[in-house]
Amino acid sequence: MTEPFRPKSILVTGGNRGIGRLLVLELLRRGHHVVFTARRPDAGETARAEYSRLVPGAQVEWWPLDLASLASVRGLAGTLLREGRRFEVVVHNAGTLAPPPERRITADGLEETLQIHTVGPYLLSTLLLPALARPSRLVFIGSALQEPGSRGVPVRFRFDDPFLDAEYHPDRAYKNAKLAQLWLAREWERRHGGDGVHADDVCPGFVPVTASATARGGMRLLLRWVLPLMPFATTPRAAAHLEADWAERDPALPGGAYFDGARVTEPSADARDPELARAFWALLERWAPTRGQPHG
Ligand SMILES: NC(=O)c1ccc[n+]([C@@H]2O[C@H](COP(=O)([O-])OP(=O)(O)OC[C@H]3O[C@@H](n4cnc5c(N)ncnc54)[C@H](OP(=O)(O)O)[C@@H]3O)[C@@H](O)[C@H]2O)c1
Incomplete structure (x- = not known):
């Protein structure tokens, strides 16, 4: 006998455009209730109106969130x-x-890319713990680019220079942030998985079309018109379907999984290292203290 369908209540950050937009639409079409976030009120409201029009009867709402601001x-x-x-x-x-081409430090004193991909999501998940069902699942959208040997400037996360004072490069900032996001997901699973709040890290594959929106110069044209034709590229729709499948994964299944865009696999030795994950968690606790925070 198949289980009757039960809609889930799902929070999606950055749900106003890119893969997030198609993910919200896919989740709504599958019958789930979605709360998504957007940085700008006009973008949030425009997206919400579009989703309600495209999926009649959809239960969808949006709230503002800028992960580069811990106050937000x-x-x-x-x-x-x-x-x-x-x-x-x-x-x-x-x-x-x-x-950004030049390193940016946020008002919280943190390197911007690392904050957006790790510190903000860590703080949000931790503060929301009382609102997370048991069982429930966090799905971190990661990137296989964090793997050593991926094209371009190599990943190199130095605990004595997490904000890249000495060797900032935008590609390294992205790769380091996605490596650290894996530490966050794995350490989250170790700490909270036993209580039923699981965490996985999922790369949707290479999606040049959405990546083109924020790219600069010739790279933008390449991403928009050439790279989508390559066999190693995937479409925003396929990426959104894959992410929606992870969101629908049986919440009781253990987390700590890593999907590299093609299969569930083991990430690099650094990403798997529990000591590094613990050390990064200690930094998160220092950068975004939650103790004594009122829940609500
Ligand atoms: N595209 C790829 O090839 C690829 C591959 C692997 C992983 N990913 C990951 O997939 C996710 C979505 O990528 P995408 O291609 O859909 O990118 P995108 O089209 O650029 O969309 C990014 C989304 O994140 C939001 N965002 C950016 N900075 C933010 C901040 N400071 N606070 C809150 N929201 C913020 C954007 O909001 P605004 O509209 O306000 O800018 C937008 O909604 C990212 O985590 C990316 O790293 C992408």
Whole structure:
């Protein structure tokens, strides 16, 4: 006998455009309730209106969130808790594929790309713990680019220079942030998996069309018109389907999984190292303290 369909309540960050937009639409079409975030009110409202039009009867709402501001993260968590929201899935999709050419330090004193991909999602998930169902699942949207040997400037996360004071490069900022995101997902699973709040890290594959939106110069044209034709590229729709399948994964299944764009596999030795994951978690706790925070 098949289980009757039960809609899940799903939070998707960065749900106004790119893969996030198609993911929200796919989840709504599958009958789930979606709360998504957007940085700008006009983008959030325009996207919500479009989703309601395309999926009649959809239960969808949006809230503002800028992960480059811990005050914004605390604000959203506080609002969702006060509103009594409960989630079975959180998809940490928001991200910046084209970090700035020059290093940017946020008002919180952190390197911007690392904050957007790790510190903000860590803080949001931790503050939302009382609103997460048991079992539930966090899906971190990762990138196979964090693997050693991926094209371009190599990944090199130095614990004595996490903000890349000495060797900033936008590609390294992105790769380091995605490596650190894997540490976050794996350490989250170690700490919270036993309580039923699981975490996985999922790369949707290489999606040049959405990556082109924030690319610069000739790279933008290449990503938009040439690379989508390559056999190693995937479409935004396929990426969104894959992510939606992860969001629908049986929440009781253990987490800590890594999907590299093609299969569930083991990430690099550094990404698997539990000591590095613990060390990174200690930094997260220092950068974004949650103890003594009112939940709501
Ligand atoms: N495209 C790929 O090939 C690829 C491959 C592997 C993994 N990924 C990952 O997939 C995710 C989505 O990528 P995408 O291709 O859909 O990118 P995208 O089209 O550039 O969309 C990024 C989304 O994140 C939001 N965002 C950016 N900075 C933010 C911030 N500071 N606070 C809150 N939201 C922010 C954007 O909002 P705005 O509209 O306000 O900018 C937008 O909604 C990212 O995590 C990316 O790293 C992408």
